[in-house]
Amino acid sequence: MSFLRNSDDKKNKRVQDVNRYLEFNLGEERFAIPLLTVKEVIAVPETTKVPFTPDYFLGVMNLRGQVLSVIDLRRRMGITPRTGSTETAVIITDLGFTHLGVVVDSINRVLAVEGTDFAPPPEIEKNSKTDFVTGCYKSDKHLVLFLDVNKILDREEKELLVQSTETSQAG
Structure with a gap:
C-alpha cells in the first residue's frame, strides 16, 4: 500500500512541476504566455480605432457585450509580421x-514545461524595455521566449487601455 501512495506522490509532484503555456509566432520568432492568463483565442475582429493612440493600438472591439482593447503585439515589439502568411489570431488575455x-x-x-526545462531570461542589458521576457525554453529546434504581457505595456499605456475601454463602454 505504501508503494502505491509513494507512486501517487511522485505523479502528483510531476503534475505540479509542469506549467502550461500557449506558444505562438510573432514574425519568425516563437513566444509563449502562461495558459492561465489566456481567456480565449479568436479570429481578428473588426475594431474601432481610438484617436490619438499609438500605431500598435488597433482600437477597441465588442466581445459578447464586453468592450476590449486590441493591440498588435508585433508592432508593439518591433517585429515584422510573417511574410506570405495571412493567418493571424487574437489572444484574449487577463491582465488582472x-x-x-x-x-x-x-x-x-500548448506547451507543458517542467520546471527543469525552464531557463531564466537571456543575459541582456536590464532595462524596462526587456523586463517582459520572463524565461526561455528550447523546443525541438527552436527557442521559445516566455512573455509577461502585463509588463510589455508601461504605466501610461495601461492607463490608455483602461480609459479607451471605459470611454467606449460609456458611449
Missing part, C-alpha cells in the same frame, strides 16, 4: 485589471 486582445501571427500549441 482588464482583458486585452493581442494580435499574433499564428497559434502553435
Whole structure:
C-alpha cells in the first residue's frame, strides 16, 4: 500500500512541476504566455480605432457585450509580421485589471514545461524595455521566449487601455 501512495506522490509532484503555456509566432520568432492568463483565442475582429493612440493600438472591439482593447503585439515589439502568411489570431488575455486582445501571427500549441526545462531570461542589458521576457525554453529546434504581457505595456499605456475601454463602454 505504501508503494502505491509513494507512486501517487511522485505523479502528483510531476503534475505540479509542469506549467502550461500557449506558444505562438510573432514574425519568425516563437513566444509563449502562461495558459492561465489566456481567456480565449479568436479570429481578428473588426475594431474601432481610438484617436490619438499609438500605431500598435488597433482600437477597441465588442466581445459578447464586453468592450476590449486590441493591440498588435508585433508592432508593439518591433517585429515584422510573417511574410506570405495571412493567418493571424487574437489572444484574449487577463491582465488582472482588464482583458486585452493581442494580435499574433499564428497559434502553435500548448506547451507543458517542467520546471527543469525552464531557463531564466537571456543575459541582456536590464532595462524596462526587456523586463517582459520572463524565461526561455528550447523546443525541438527552436527557442521559445516566455512573455509577461502585463509588463510589455508601461504605466501610461495601461492607463490608455483602461480609459479607451471605459470611454467606449460609456458611449
